[in-house]
Amino acid sequence: MKVKKYTAASMPEAMKQIRAELGHDAVILNSKEVETGGLFGFFTKKSIEVIAAIDQMPQVKRPAPKPIQPKMIKQEIEPVLPKERFEKQKPGQDQEQLMKEIQQLKTLVHTISNQQQPSEKEYPEPFQQMEDQLLEQEVSKPIRLELMKHLLKKWYSTEKEEAEKLDLKKEVKAYFETMLTDVDMGGIDFSKKYINVVGPTGVGKTTTIAKIAAHSLLKKHKKVALITTDTYRIAAVEQLKTYSKILNIPFEVAYSIEDFRKAKEQFSAYDLVLVDSAGRNFRNSLYVEEIRKIIDFNDEMETYLVLALTSKYKDMKSIFEQFSLISIQKLIFTKKDETSYYGAMLNMIHDYHVGVAYITTGQNVPDDIVEADSDTIINAILEGNEHD
Numbered sequence: 172m173k174v175k176k177y178t179a180a181s182m183p184e185a186m187k188q189i190r191a192e193l194g195h196d197a198v199i200l201n202s203k204e205v206e207t208g209g210l211f212g213f214f215t216k217k218s219i220e221v222i223a224a225i226d227q228m229p230q231v232k233r234p235a236p237k238p239i240q241p242k243m244i245k246q247e248i249e250p251v252l253p254k255e256r257f258e259k260q261k262p263g264q265d266q267e268q269l270m271k272e273i274q275q276l277k278t279l280v281h282t283i284s285n286q287q288q289p290s291e292k293e294y295p296e297p298f299q300q301m302e303d304q305l306l307e308q309e310v311s312k313p314i315r316l317e318l319m320k321h322l323l324k325k326w327y328s329t330e331k332e333e334a335e336k337l338d339l340k341k342e343v344k345a346y347f348e349t350m351l352t353d354v355d356m357g358g359i360d361f362s363k364k365y366i367n368v369v370g371p372t373g374v375g376k377t378t379t380i381a382k383i384a385a386h387s388l389l390k391k392h393k394k395v396a397l398i399t400t401d402t403y404r405i406a407a408v409e410q411l412k413t414y415s416k417i418l419n420i421p422f423e424v425a426y427s428i429e430d431f432r433k434a435k436e437q438f439s440a441y442d443l444v445l446v447d448s449a450g451r452n453f454r455n456s457l458y459v460e461e462i463r464k465i466i467d468f469n470d471e472m473e474t475y476l477v478l479a480l481t482s483k484y485k486d487m488k489s490i491f492e493q494f495s496l497i498s499i500q501k502l503i504f505t506k507k508d509e510t511s512y513y514g515a516m517l518n519m520i521h522d523y524h525v526g527v528a529y530i531t532t533g534q535n536v537p538d539d540i541v542e543a544d545s546d547t548i549i550n551a552i553l554e555g556n557e558h559d
Protein backbone atom coordinates (compact mmCIF):
# COMPACT_ATOMS: atom_id res chain seq x y z
CA MET A 172 0.00 0.00 0.00
CA LYS A 173 1.21 3.46 -0.83
CA VAL A 174 0.14 6.18 1.60
CA LYS A 175 0.72 9.84 0.90
CA LYS A 176 -0.13 13.17 2.51
CA TYR A 177 -1.47 16.02 0.38
CA THR A 178 -1.91 19.63 1.41
CA ALA A 179 -4.14 21.84 -0.70
CA ALA A 180 -6.27 24.94 -0.44
CA SER A 181 -9.48 22.97 -0.74
CA MET A 182 -10.79 19.44 -0.93
CA PRO A 183 -11.42 19.56 -4.71
CA GLU A 184 -7.86 20.76 -5.15
CA ALA A 185 -6.55 17.91 -3.00
CA MET A 186 -8.69 15.40 -4.90
CA LYS A 187 -7.26 16.63 -8.19
CA GLN A 188 -3.72 16.03 -6.93
CA ILE A 189 -4.64 12.63 -5.50
CA ARG A 190 -6.33 11.51 -8.72
CA ALA A 191 -3.40 12.71 -10.80
CA GLU A 192 -0.83 10.94 -8.66
CA LEU A 193 -2.50 7.88 -7.19
CA GLY A 194 -5.24 7.34 -9.74
CA HIS A 195 -8.95 6.73 -9.38
CA ASP A 196 -8.70 3.79 -7.00
CA ALA A 197 -7.12 5.89 -4.25
CA VAL A 198 -8.97 5.98 -0.94
CA ILE A 199 -8.98 8.75 1.63
CA LEU A 200 -7.75 7.61 5.04
CA ASN A 201 -8.03 10.90 6.85
CA SER A 202 -8.39 14.62 6.32
CA LYS A 203 -8.14 17.66 8.54
CA GLU A 204 -7.95 21.43 8.33
CA VAL A 205 -4.50 22.86 9.04
CA GLU A 206 -3.14 26.36 9.33
CA THR A 207 -0.08 27.27 7.33
CA GLY A 208 2.16 30.32 7.02
CA GLY A 209 1.50 33.40 9.12
CA LEU A 210 3.52 35.70 11.31
CA PHE A 211 3.16 35.73 15.12
CA GLY A 212 -0.10 33.89 14.75
CA PHE A 213 -1.51 36.35 12.23
CA PHE A 214 -2.18 35.96 8.52
CA THR A 215 -2.32 32.19 8.69
CA LYS A 216 -3.96 30.39 5.81
CA LYS A 217 -6.36 27.51 6.24
CA SER A 218 -5.51 24.47 4.11
CA ILE A 219 -6.73 20.95 4.02
CA GLU A 220 -4.43 18.02 4.72
CA VAL A 221 -5.55 14.73 3.22
CA ILE A 222 -3.99 11.30 3.68
CA ALA A 223 -4.73 9.11 0.70
CA ALA A 224 -3.71 5.56 -0.02
CA ILE A 225 -3.62 3.20 -2.92
CA ASP A 226 -3.14 -0.52 -2.82
CA GLN A 227 -0.33 -1.11 -5.24
CA MET A 228 -1.49 -4.61 -6.00
CA PRO A 229 -5.18 -4.03 -6.53
CA GLN A 230 -5.83 -7.51 -7.92
CA VAL A 231 -4.93 -9.10 -4.53
CA LYS A 232 -7.58 -8.37 -1.96
CA ARG A 233 -6.45 -7.70 1.58
CA PRO A 234 -8.44 -10.03 3.84
CA ALA A 235 -8.96 -7.65 6.77
CA PRO A 236 -9.74 -5.13 8.08
CA LYS A 237 -12.88 -3.81 6.46
CA PRO A 238 -13.21 -0.05 5.90
CA ILE A 239 -12.55 2.06 9.00
CA GLN A 240 -15.72 4.06 9.01
CA PRO A 241 -18.32 2.95 11.54
CA LYS A 242 -21.61 1.47 10.39
CA MET A 243 -23.41 4.44 11.86
CA ILE A 244 -21.51 6.79 9.62
CA LYS A 245 -21.96 4.44 6.70
CA GLN A 246 -25.71 4.52 7.17
CA GLU A 247 -25.60 8.28 7.31
CA ILE A 248 -23.59 8.68 4.15
CA GLU A 249 -24.94 5.86 2.02
CA PRO A 250 -27.92 7.80 0.71
CA VAL A 251 -25.59 10.68 -0.13
CA LEU A 252 -22.86 8.64 -1.62
CA PRO A 253 -23.55 6.18 -4.42
CA LYS A 254 -21.88 2.80 -4.10
CA GLU A 255 -20.06 3.39 -7.39
CA ARG A 256 -18.06 6.09 -5.55
CA PHE A 257 -15.24 3.70 -4.92
CA GLU A 258 -15.38 2.19 -8.39
CA LYS A 259 -13.13 3.29 -11.13
CA GLN A 260 -14.00 6.58 -12.79
CA LYS A 261 -14.59 6.35 -16.50
CA PRO A 262 -12.37 8.54 -18.62
CA GLY A 263 -14.10 11.52 -20.13
CA GLN A 264 -16.57 11.88 -17.26
CA ASP A 265 -17.83 15.41 -17.36
CA GLN A 266 -16.67 18.16 -15.06
CA GLU A 267 -20.07 18.62 -13.42
CA GLN A 268 -20.28 14.97 -12.38
CA LEU A 269 -16.76 15.17 -11.00
CA MET A 270 -17.52 18.28 -8.96
CA LYS A 271 -20.67 16.65 -7.59
CA GLU A 272 -18.71 13.62 -6.54
CA ILE A 273 -16.01 15.71 -4.91
CA GLN A 274 -18.68 17.54 -2.97
CA GLN A 275 -20.09 14.21 -1.77
CA LEU A 276 -16.64 13.04 -0.83
CA LYS A 277 -16.08 16.24 1.08
CA THR A 278 -19.25 15.59 3.04
CA LEU A 279 -18.07 12.07 3.77
CA VAL A 280 -14.63 13.14 4.97
CA HIS A 281 -16.16 15.90 7.06
CA THR A 282 -18.61 13.47 8.67
CA ILE A 283 -15.86 10.98 9.46
CA SER A 284 -13.47 13.54 10.88
CA ASN A 285 -16.21 15.05 13.02
CA GLN A 286 -17.20 11.67 14.36
CA GLN A 287 -15.24 11.48 17.61
CA GLN A 288 -16.33 8.17 18.96
CA PRO A 289 -17.08 5.31 16.63
CA SER A 290 -19.90 3.16 17.93
CA GLU A 291 -18.82 0.14 20.00
CA LYS A 292 -19.04 -2.70 17.50
CA GLU A 293 -17.55 -1.10 14.47
CA TYR A 294 -13.93 -2.09 14.23
CA PRO A 295 -12.80 -4.70 11.79
CA GLU A 296 -11.78 -8.08 13.20
CA PRO A 297 -9.42 -8.79 14.97
CA PHE A 298 -9.36 -5.19 16.25
CA GLN A 299 -12.94 -5.58 17.44
CA GLN A 300 -11.98 -8.60 19.54
CA MET A 301 -9.26 -6.57 21.26
CA GLU A 302 -11.67 -3.67 21.77
CA ASP A 303 -14.22 -6.06 23.34
CA GLN A 304 -11.61 -7.49 25.69
CA LEU A 305 -10.48 -4.06 26.84
CA LEU A 306 -14.08 -2.95 27.31
CA GLU A 307 -14.72 -6.08 29.38
CA GLN A 308 -11.62 -5.20 31.43
CA GLU A 309 -13.17 -1.76 32.03
CA VAL A 310 -10.41 0.14 30.27
CA SER A 311 -11.86 3.61 29.76
CA LYS A 312 -13.25 4.78 26.43
CA PRO A 313 -10.67 7.53 25.75
CA ILE A 314 -7.82 5.03 26.18
CA ARG A 315 -9.50 2.45 23.94
CA LEU A 316 -10.27 5.02 21.29
CA GLU A 317 -6.71 6.33 21.14
CA LEU A 318 -5.37 2.80 21.03
CA MET A 319 -7.68 1.80 18.16
CA LYS A 320 -6.71 4.92 16.20
CA HIS A 321 -3.06 4.03 16.73
CA LEU A 322 -3.56 0.40 15.66
CA LEU A 323 -5.61 1.21 12.57
CA LYS A 324 -3.19 3.90 11.51
CA LYS A 325 -0.33 1.45 11.89
CA TRP A 326 -2.23 -1.21 9.96
CA TYR A 327 -2.98 1.11 7.09
CA SER A 328 0.47 2.58 6.89
CA THR A 329 2.27 -0.77 6.90
CA GLU A 330 3.00 -2.69 3.73
CA LYS A 331 0.36 -5.35 3.13
CA GLU A 332 2.61 -8.38 3.78
CA GLU A 333 3.93 -6.81 7.01
CA ALA A 334 0.46 -5.74 8.14
CA GLU A 335 -0.79 -9.30 7.92
CA LYS A 336 2.00 -10.41 10.23
CA LEU A 337 1.19 -7.83 12.93
CA ASP A 338 0.85 -9.42 16.36
CA LEU A 339 -2.00 -7.41 17.79
CA LYS A 340 -1.42 -8.32 21.44
CA LYS A 341 2.23 -7.35 21.11
CA GLU A 342 1.26 -4.05 19.50
CA VAL A 343 -1.21 -3.28 22.30
CA LYS A 344 1.35 -4.18 24.93
CA ALA A 345 3.93 -1.91 23.32
CA TYR A 346 1.39 0.92 23.11
CA PHE A 347 0.48 0.62 26.81
CA GLU A 348 4.14 0.34 27.77
CA THR A 349 4.84 3.64 26.01
CA MET A 350 1.83 5.13 27.78
CA LEU A 351 3.31 4.13 31.15
CA THR A 352 6.98 4.97 30.51
CA ASP A 353 7.20 8.26 32.30
CA VAL A 354 5.12 7.20 35.31
CA ASP A 355 6.98 6.32 38.47
CA MET A 356 6.24 2.67 39.27
CA GLY A 357 7.45 0.41 42.05
CA GLY A 358 7.66 0.14 45.81
CA ILE A 359 9.41 2.12 48.49
CA ASP A 360 13.01 3.03 47.61
CA PHE A 361 13.79 4.44 51.07
CA SER A 362 14.53 7.92 49.69
CA LYS A 363 11.72 9.19 51.94
CA LYS A 364 11.58 8.18 55.56
CA TYR A 365 7.85 8.54 56.21
CA ILE A 366 5.22 6.79 54.17
CA ASN A 367 1.73 7.91 54.98
CA VAL A 368 -0.97 5.46 53.92
CA VAL A 369 -4.48 6.76 53.34
CA GLY A 370 -7.62 5.43 51.74
CA PRO A 371 -11.31 4.61 52.13
CA THR A 372 -12.62 2.27 54.82
CA GLY A 373 -11.70 -1.38 54.71
CA VAL A 374 -9.57 -1.32 51.55
CA GLY A 375 -6.65 -3.00 53.31
CA LYS A 376 -4.48 -0.10 54.53
CA THR A 377 -3.40 -1.69 57.81
CA THR A 378 -2.84 -5.12 56.27
CA THR A 379 -0.78 -3.58 53.46
CA ILE A 380 1.32 -1.59 55.96
CA ALA A 381 2.09 -4.84 57.78
CA LYS A 382 3.11 -6.48 54.48
CA ILE A 383 5.36 -3.54 53.51
CA ALA A 384 6.89 -3.42 57.01
CA ALA A 385 7.67 -7.14 56.88
CA HIS A 386 9.30 -6.88 53.43
CA SER A 387 11.36 -3.84 54.37
CA LEU A 388 12.51 -5.53 57.53
CA LEU A 389 13.12 -9.06 56.31
CA LYS A 390 14.20 -8.54 52.71
CA LYS A 391 15.75 -5.06 52.73
CA HIS A 392 17.04 -5.28 56.33
CA LYS A 393 15.80 -1.80 57.21
CA LYS A 394 14.92 -0.44 60.63
CA VAL A 395 11.16 -0.02 60.49
CA ALA A 396 8.69 1.64 62.90
CA LEU A 397 4.93 2.17 62.83
CA ILE A 398 2.68 5.08 63.79
CA THR A 399 -1.08 4.97 63.70
CA THR A 400 -3.35 8.00 63.68
CA ASP A 401 -6.40 5.72 63.55
CA THR A 402 -7.73 6.30 67.02
CA TYR A 403 -11.38 6.04 66.10
CA ARG A 404 -11.62 2.34 66.85
CA ILE A 405 -9.83 0.47 69.64
CA ALA A 406 -9.64 -2.54 67.35
CA ALA A 407 -7.69 -0.49 64.81
CA VAL A 408 -4.95 0.32 67.32
CA GLU A 409 -4.88 -3.29 68.47
CA GLN A 410 -4.61 -4.55 64.90
CA LEU A 411 -1.43 -2.58 64.15
CA LYS A 412 -0.04 -3.31 67.62
CA THR A 413 -0.40 -7.02 66.91
CA TYR A 414 1.57 -6.70 63.68
CA SER A 415 4.24 -4.66 65.46
CA LYS A 416 4.58 -7.41 68.09
CA ILE A 417 4.81 -10.17 65.48
CA LEU A 418 7.47 -8.24 63.55
CA ASN A 419 9.13 -7.01 66.73
CA ILE A 420 9.17 -3.38 65.62
CA PRO A 421 8.18 -0.25 67.64
CA PHE A 422 4.77 1.29 67.38
CA GLU A 423 3.24 4.60 68.51
CA VAL A 424 -0.30 5.98 68.55
CA ALA A 425 -0.72 9.65 67.58
CA TYR A 426 -3.85 11.38 68.85
CA SER A 427 -2.63 14.83 67.85
CA ILE A 428 0.04 16.55 65.81
CA GLU A 429 2.14 16.90 69.02
CA ASP A 430 2.01 13.12 69.50
CA PHE A 431 2.97 12.71 65.90
CA ARG A 432 6.03 14.97 66.27
CA LYS A 433 7.06 13.13 69.46
CA ALA A 434 6.81 9.79 67.67
CA LYS A 435 8.95 11.16 64.87
CA GLU A 436 11.65 12.19 67.34
CA GLN A 437 11.50 8.80 68.94
CA PHE A 438 12.02 7.15 65.55
CA SER A 439 14.81 9.46 64.45
CA ALA A 440 17.24 6.56 64.08
CA TYR A 441 14.89 4.52 61.91
CA ASP A 442 15.06 4.06 58.11
CA LEU A 443 11.34 3.81 57.47
CA VAL A 444 8.27 4.90 59.42
CA LEU A 445 4.93 3.70 58.09
CA VAL A 446 1.95 5.80 59.10
CA ASP A 447 -1.49 4.19 59.23
CA SER A 448 -4.65 6.25 59.23
CA ALA A 449 -8.35 5.72 59.71
CA GLY A 450 -10.39 4.68 56.72
CA ARG A 451 -12.72 7.49 55.80
CA ASN A 452 -15.29 8.33 53.22
CA PHE A 453 -12.84 10.44 51.27
CA ARG A 454 -15.44 11.56 48.80
CA ASN A 455 -16.02 14.09 51.56
CA SER A 456 -13.21 16.65 51.56
CA LEU A 457 -13.59 17.32 55.31
CA TYR A 458 -11.90 14.02 56.04
CA VAL A 459 -8.93 14.98 53.89
CA GLU A 460 -8.52 18.15 55.94
CA GLU A 461 -8.72 16.10 59.13
CA ILE A 462 -5.65 14.08 58.13
CA ARG A 463 -3.71 17.32 57.79
CA LYS A 464 -4.50 18.20 61.39
CA ILE A 465 -2.73 15.14 62.79
CA ILE A 466 0.03 14.40 60.32
CA ASP A 467 3.01 16.67 60.05
CA PHE A 468 3.61 16.76 56.29
CA ASN A 469 7.08 17.64 55.11
CA ASP A 470 9.65 16.86 52.45
CA GLU A 471 10.57 13.61 54.13
CA MET A 472 7.08 12.21 53.67
CA GLU A 473 5.23 10.59 50.83
CA THR A 474 1.55 9.74 50.79
CA TYR A 475 0.22 6.59 49.16
CA LEU A 476 -3.47 6.25 48.42
CA VAL A 477 -4.87 2.75 48.79
CA LEU A 478 -7.72 1.76 46.47
CA ALA A 479 -9.41 -1.62 46.29
CA LEU A 480 -9.76 -3.07 42.81
CA THR A 481 -13.22 -4.21 43.81
CA SER A 482 -14.38 -0.57 43.90
CA LYS A 483 -15.90 1.34 41.03
CA TYR A 484 -13.53 3.34 38.88
CA LYS A 485 -15.77 6.42 39.16
CA ASP A 486 -15.50 6.29 42.95
CA MET A 487 -11.73 5.87 42.71
CA LYS A 488 -11.64 9.03 40.61
CA SER A 489 -13.70 11.11 43.00
CA ILE A 490 -11.61 9.92 45.96
CA PHE A 491 -8.38 10.81 44.18
CA GLU A 492 -9.73 14.22 43.28
CA GLN A 493 -10.54 15.00 46.93
CA PHE A 494 -6.84 14.65 47.66
CA SER A 495 -5.84 17.91 46.07
CA LEU A 496 -4.94 19.23 49.54
CA ILE A 497 -2.49 16.40 50.18
CA SER A 498 -0.56 15.36 47.15
CA ILE A 499 -0.58 11.66 46.41
CA GLN A 500 2.77 10.30 45.27
CA LYS A 501 1.66 6.78 44.45
CA LEU A 502 -1.30 4.44 44.48
CA ILE A 503 -1.58 1.01 46.04
CA PHE A 504 -4.19 -1.29 44.52
CA THR A 505 -5.53 -4.00 46.83
CA LYS A 506 -7.76 -7.08 46.50
CA LYS A 507 -6.61 -8.03 43.02
CA ASP A 508 -7.59 -11.59 43.97
CA GLU A 509 -11.22 -10.56 44.41
CA THR A 510 -11.82 -9.37 40.86
CA SER A 511 -10.98 -10.28 37.25
CA TYR A 512 -11.28 -6.73 35.90
CA TYR A 513 -8.20 -4.60 36.06
CA GLY A 514 -8.73 -1.69 33.67
CA ALA A 515 -9.15 0.78 36.55
CA MET A 516 -5.41 0.59 37.24
CA LEU A 517 -4.59 1.76 33.74
CA ASN A 518 -7.37 4.37 33.80
CA MET A 519 -6.14 5.92 37.04
CA ILE A 520 -2.53 6.10 35.83
CA HIS A 521 -3.66 7.58 32.53
CA ASP A 522 -6.05 10.12 34.05
CA TYR A 523 -3.87 11.37 36.89
CA HIS A 524 -0.41 10.52 35.72
CA VAL A 525 0.29 8.84 39.04
CA GLY A 526 2.43 5.76 39.57
CA VAL A 527 1.59 2.57 41.43
CA ALA A 528 3.73 1.31 44.31
CA TYR A 529 2.18 -2.07 45.15
CA ILE A 530 -0.59 -4.44 44.22
CA THR A 531 -1.92 -6.77 46.88
CA THR A 532 -3.26 -10.17 46.02
CA GLY A 533 -4.79 -11.64 49.16
CA GLN A 534 -5.14 -11.55 52.94
CA ASN A 535 -1.90 -13.30 53.84
CA VAL A 536 0.63 -11.13 55.63
CA PRO A 537 3.38 -10.73 54.47
CA ASP A 538 3.19 -12.77 51.24
CA ASP A 539 0.25 -11.39 49.27
CA ILE A 540 1.85 -8.26 47.84
CA VAL A 541 3.92 -7.45 44.75
CA GLU A 542 5.76 -4.31 43.75
CA ALA A 543 3.91 -2.77 40.84
CA ASP A 544 5.40 -2.44 37.37
CA SER A 545 3.95 -1.78 33.93
CA ASP A 546 4.18 -5.43 32.88
CA THR A 547 2.12 -6.68 35.81
CA ILE A 548 -0.62 -4.17 35.09
CA ILE A 549 -0.65 -4.65 31.31
CA ASN A 550 -0.53 -8.44 31.59
CA ALA A 551 -3.38 -8.44 34.09
CA ILE A 552 -5.51 -6.54 31.58
CA LEU A 553 -4.49 -8.55 28.53
CA GLU A 554 -4.51 -11.96 30.17
CA GLY A 555 -7.10 -11.15 32.87
CA ASN A 556 -10.02 -13.31 31.94
CA GLU A 557 -7.93 -16.17 30.59
CA HIS A 558 -7.44 -17.32 34.21
CA ASP A 559 -11.16 -17.41 35.01
Ligand SMILES: Nc1nc2c(ncn2[C@@H]2O[C@H](COP(=O)(O)OP(=O)(O)OP(=O)(O)O)[C@@H](O)[C@H]2O)c(=O)[nH]1
Nearest residue numbers: 372373374375376377378450505506531532533534
Ligand atom coordinates in the same frame (compact mmCIF):
# COMPACT_ATOMS: atom_id res chain seq x y z
N1 LIG B 1 -8.96 -10.61 49.41
C1 LIG B 1 -8.17 -9.67 49.92
N2 LIG B 1 -8.43 -9.14 51.11
C2 LIG B 1 -7.61 -8.19 51.60
C3 LIG B 1 -6.48 -7.72 50.87
N3 LIG B 1 -5.89 -6.76 51.62
C4 LIG B 1 -6.60 -6.66 52.75
N4 LIG B 1 -7.64 -7.51 52.75
C5 LIG B 1 -8.65 -7.73 53.77
O1 LIG B 1 -9.47 -6.59 53.86
C6 LIG B 1 -9.98 -6.46 55.18
C7 LIG B 1 -9.72 -5.05 55.69
O2 LIG B 1 -8.31 -4.89 55.83
P1 LIG B 1 -7.67 -3.74 56.71
O3 LIG B 1 -6.21 -3.81 56.51
O4 LIG B 1 -8.16 -3.78 58.11
O5 LIG B 1 -8.28 -2.51 55.95
P2 LIG B 1 -8.16 -0.96 56.38
O6 LIG B 1 -8.16 -0.19 55.14
O7 LIG B 1 -7.05 -0.77 57.32
O8 LIG B 1 -9.55 -0.77 57.13
P3 LIG B 1 -9.98 0.49 58.06
O9 LIG B 1 -8.79 0.82 58.90
O10 LIG B 1 -11.13 -0.03 58.84
O11 LIG B 1 -10.36 1.57 57.14
C8 LIG B 1 -9.28 -7.53 56.01
O12 LIG B 1 -10.13 -8.62 56.12
C9 LIG B 1 -8.07 -7.90 55.17
O13 LIG B 1 -7.63 -9.21 55.38
C10 LIG B 1 -6.23 -8.28 49.57
O14 LIG B 1 -5.30 -7.94 48.85
N5 LIG B 1 -7.12 -9.26 49.16
Ligand SMILES: [Mg+2]
Nearest residue numbers: 376377407450
Ligand atom coordinates in the same frame (compact mmCIF):
# COMPACT_ATOMS: atom_id res chain seq x y z
MG1 LIG C 1 -6.95 0.08 59.18
